[in-house]
Amino acid sequence: MIEIKNVSVSYVKGIKVIDNISFTVDDGTVFGFIGPNGAGKTTTIEMITGILDIDDGDILIDGKSIKDNPIAAKKQFGFVPDTPDVFEKLTGLEYLNFIGDVYEIPEETRLKKVLKLSEFFSISDVLKDRIESYSHGMRQKLLIISVLLHNPKNWILDEPMTGLDPKASYTLKKLMREHANQGNTVFFSTHVLEVAEKICDKIAVIDKGKIIFVGTCEELKEKYKSNTSLEESFLKIIEG
Ligand SMILES: Nc1ncnc2c1ncn2[C@@H]1O[C@H](COP(=O)(O)OP(=O)(O)O)[C@@H](O)[C@H]1O
Ligand SMILES: [Mg+2]
Numbered sequence: 001m002i003e004i005k006n007v008s009v010s011y012v013k014g015i016k017v018i019d020n021i022s023f024t025v026d027d028g029t030v031f032g033f034i035g036p037n038g039a040g041k042t043t044t045i046e047m048i049t050g051i052l053d054i055d056d057g058d059i060l061i062d063g064k065s066i067k068d069n070p071i072a073a074k075k076q077f078g079f080v081p082d083t084p085d086v087f088e089k090l091t092g093l094e095y096l097n098f099i100g101d102v103y104e105i106p107e108e109t110r111l112k113k114v115l116k117l118s119e120f121f122s123i124s125d126v127l128k129d130r131i132e133s134y135s136h137g138m139r140q141k142l143l144i145i146s147v148l149l150h151n152p153k154n155w156i157l158d159e160p161m162t163g164l165d166p167k168a169s170y171t172l173k174k175l176m177r178e179h180a181n182q183g184n185t186v187f188f189s190t191h192v193l194e195v196a197e198k199i200c201d202k203i204a205v206i207d208k209g210k211i212i213f214v215g216t217c218e219e220l221k222e223k224y225k226s227n228t229s230l231e232e233s234f235l236k237i238i239e240g
Contacts, residue, residue: 001027002048002077002154002187007057009047017043019209020057025187025202027153030180032200033189036238040209041189042082045158048187049079061154077154078147082162082189084139088132092123092142095131096149103150110149117145121168137163144172155179157188161195173199197230207238 002025009018018040025031035041046052048059050066050073059066064073086095093114100110118124121141131139140163147155155176161169176186177199190196196203197217205213205220213220217230224233 001025001060001062001185002156003060004044004048005058005060007044007047007054007059009043009052009055017209018047021206021209021211022057023204023211023214025185027185028180028183029201030176030186030199031188032196032203033187033206034191034193034196034203034234035189035206036191039206041191041206042158043209044206045079045081045156045189048156049077050074076152077156078150078152080140080143080147080155080157080160082158084136084143086131086139086143089130091128091130092118092134093127095142096127096146099146099149105150113149114145117148120171121145135163137165137168140164141168148175154185155187157186159190160188161190161192193229193231193234205234205237212237 004021004023006020006022007018008016008020010016021044033041033044043052047054048061048066050070054067061073061076064076066073090098096114097110100107115124118127121144123138123141126134126138131142134142140160144160160172164172176188180186180201200217202214202216203220204211213223220233220237221230224236
């Protein structure tokens with residue numbers, strides 16, 4: 001569970017990029033964080049994951065505050081950033097082993113899992129190459145695998161489908177659904193509405209740093225009297 005409570009932040013003093021936002025991502029749900037470019041999705045995710053300090057408010061991950069108890073909070077989630085730039089001089093396998101060490105994954109189960117997941121995401125044949133030679137999509141796959149490796153209760157993904165090929169994107173969506181169905185939390189940002197409509201149990205819409213809607217896709221469509229598509233409701237809501 002992820003609880004965002006009255007959170008604000010500014011990059012430049014006096015100009016709030018995120019302005020007093022609150023919502024809760026419940027266990028057992030795939031939760032989409034939707035908004036146009038520059039709305040504040042990545043900034044919010046950076047606060048949830050402790051990369052960016054919160055000015056006001058607090059964020060709790062399974063009850064642990066990212067402000068007051070950052071190590072405990074960070075143990076509760078796995079994170080795939082939108083810029084998957086990790087230790088480029090390591091090979092993919094070295095990186096996954098490093099993650100395995102950090103999260104103390106036993107070596108026998110670790111290798112089995114690494115092999116299975118790399119097969120799943122079709123990157124087995126590059127595991128021994130350095131990450132610097134990977135494409136954006138391959139790096140993203142590696143990071144997704146690293147999260148699946150330690151399999152935290154809460155998954156946090158920033159624009160995860162961008163850069164993935166259709167098979168990987170399909171596989172990831174399936175895994176997200178399964179993870180939520182097991183009572184876990186999947187929180188991801190997207191500006192692609194079709195994805196949100198297909199897989200989210202609930203969404204929050206952010207625009208210009210403010211939350212303007214929280215609910216199901218159906219509720220959004222109902223609210224904006226659009227029986228055709230989420231896209232139509234979305235455009236209505238953004239245009240005010
Ligand atoms: N490091 C930064 N310094 C100053 N402004 C930033 C920085 N990062 C993002 N912003 C601004 O904050 C706003 C939200 O950006 P972001 O959270 O990246 O949006 P999104 O992920 O929804 O596209 C944008 O106006 C962006 O220009
Ligand atoms: Mg972003």
